[in-house]
Structure formats: C-alpha cells, structure tokens
Amino acid sequence: MDTHQPLLLATGVRKVYRTGSVAVPALLGLDLAVGPGELVGVMGPSGSGKTTLLNCLSGLDDIDGGRVEVDGHDLFAMSDAARTEHRARTMGFVFQAFNLIPVFSAVENVELPLLLVGTRPREARRRAVDMLDRVGLGHRTDHRPSELSGGEQQRVTIARALAGRPAIVWADEPTGNLDSAMAAQVMDLLCELNQDEGQTIVLVTHDSAIGDRVPRLIRMRDGRLVDDVRRPVALSGTTADPPRG
Numbered sequence: 001m002d003t004h005q006p007l008l009l010a011t012g013v014r015k016v017y018r019t020g021s022v023a024v025p026a027l028l029g030l031d032l033a034v035g036p037g038e039l040v041g042v043m044g045p046s047g048s049g050k051t052t053l054l055n056c057l058s059g060l061d062d063i064d065g066g067r068v069e070v071d072g073h074d075l076f077a078m079s080d081a082a083r084t085e086h087r088a089r090t091m092g093f094v095f096q097a098f099n100l101i102p103v104f105s106a107v108e109n110v111e112l113p114l115l116l117v118g119t120r121p122r123e124a125r126r127r128a129v130d131m132l133d134r135v136g137l138g139h140r141t142d143h144r145p146s147e148l149s150g151g152e153q154q155r156v157t158i159a160r161a162l163a164g165r166p167a168i169v170w171a172d173e174p175t176g177n178l179d180s181a182m183a184a185q186v187m188d189l190l191c192e193l194n195q196d197e198g199q200t201i202v203l204v205t206h207d208s209a210i211g212d213r214v215p216r217l218i219r220m221r222d223g224r225l226v227d228d229v230r231r232p233v234a235l236s237g238t239t240a241d242p243p244r245g
C-alpha cells in the first residue's frame with residue numbers, strides 16, 4: 001500500500017433510501033479522505049447519516065452516486081461478490097450489538113471469519129488466540145459469550161475484527177451497550193491499537209467523552225459533513241486541548 005495515498009477516499013457520495021413512494025435522502029454528496037493510521041470519530045445528531053456513512057463507505061450498502069475507494073479499489077466498480085471478498089480482506093467491523101455466535105467459544109468466534117476466507121485451521125486458531133491475548137482475554141479463550149461481561153464480549157468482537165489484519169476497522173457505537181467504566185476500557189483498547197499498531201479506525205459515536213479522545217473528529221448534519229477537526233491527543237488518551245470554559 002502507498003502510505004501517501006488515502007486508504008479511504010470518498011467523493012460526492014449520495015444515498016437515498018426509498019420506501020414505497022417516499023424517498024429519504026441520507027447522504028447528500030459526501031467527501032472524505034482517511035489516511036493510513038488515522039483514528040476518526042464521527043458524531044452528529046440522530047438521523048444525520050452516521051450509520052449510513054459507515055454502511056456506504058464500507059460497501060455494506062449500495063450508493064446512489066459518487067465514488068468510494070478503499071485501499072486503491074473502487075468499491076462500486078466491482079461485482080457484489082468481489083466487493084464482499086474485498087471487504088473480508090480489508091475491513092473489520094465492530095457494532096453496538098456484539099453479534100457473537102452464542103454457542104461458540106471466544107476463540108471460535110474470532111477464528112470463524114479467518115476460516116471463511118480460507119485460512120488454514122491451525123493458523124486461524126493461532127491468530128485468534130494471539131488476538132484474544134492482545135485484547136486482554138488470553139485467559140478467556142474457551143468461554144462462551146454468555147460467560148463474559150459486556151466489555152469482554154466487545155473485546156472479543158474487536159479481536160474478531162482485527163484477526164484478519166484489516167486495513168480499516170469500522171466501529172458503529174462500539175460502546176453503546178456498555179456502562180461508562182467498560183466503555184472507557186473498550187475505548188482505551190481502540191486508542192491503543194491505533195497508537196501502538198497504527199490501526200486505521202473510523203468510529204461512529206454519540207458519546208462526547210469518546211469524541212473528545214479521537215485525534216480527528218468529523219461532524220455530520222442532515223447528510224452532510226459539516227466539520228472536520230484534527231487535534232493533538234495526549235498519550236493518556238485525552239485531548240491536549242486546554243480545558244474548556
């Protein structure tokens with residue numbers, strides 16, 4: 001990958017949801033470039049288009065106009081099958097609902113996507129165990145989701161998202177189901193993965209405490225990007241801005 005090129009380049013992206021005769025414009029010509037190693041927060045009022053942005057820029061959903069390139073490939077110029085394959089190879093996802101398979105252990109949940117893209121079982125297991133170790137769950141590999149706390153379950157989903165070494169991780173309200181202590185732990189982990197390993201992460205959140213911790217924050221309103229601010233972040237994870245007020 002050329003590190004001078006954006007990893008994600010979206011230009012003029014439009015999305016309109018159509019339900020019967022009703023058309024809801026959700027993205028109105030959105031431009032966004034994200035470079036390798038960035039941690040970008042996306043905030044904005046309910047209904048402003050944050051989840052739509054994530055779904056469209058990751059190719060989970062179709063767009064009605066514009067162009068999205070991820071890792072040098074135009075997502076919507078390829079077939080559905082090629083896009084699915086590209087997504088499995090280059091992207092990881094963390095959602096508010098953990099979406100873990102209840103009858104599988106933590107390690108089985110993490111290795112499943114690797115097995116689905118053809119990784120040999122022994123290698124998939126090794127990487128899954130390594131990733132669980134990385135997120136602080138090396139001692140919980142054989143536990144099922146119901147035997148883990150909410151914060152631990154979300155750390156399993158982060159391990160699952162990262163196990164395939166994706167170029168970019170999309171996180172939609174990853175702390176939305178967690179109490180504030182667990183939310184802070186999960187956010188610590190995401191910041192650490194970004195700072196220590198240069199993992200590129202785009203993170204949708206309602207939580208201003210989380211918005212305060214990201215080095216780049218974009219804000220949406222009515223389907224448009226209305227603000228895009230970069231600021232220094234202290235190693236403690238809080239921004240280096242002077243206190244407000």
Ligand SMILES: Nc1ncnc2c1ncn2[C@@H]1O[C@H](COP(=O)(O)OP(=O)(O)OP(=O)(O)O)[C@@H](O)[C@H]1O
Binds near residue numbers: 046050051053
């Ligand atoms: N599947 C859908 N069908 C029709 N309209 C939709 C659909 N999904 C979203 N919308 C509409 O598109 C707009 C953007 O929705 P989106 O979910 O992206 O907003 P959001 O900023 O993520 O909101 P929230 O913070 O409440 O999750 C809203 O007006 C919403 O009602």
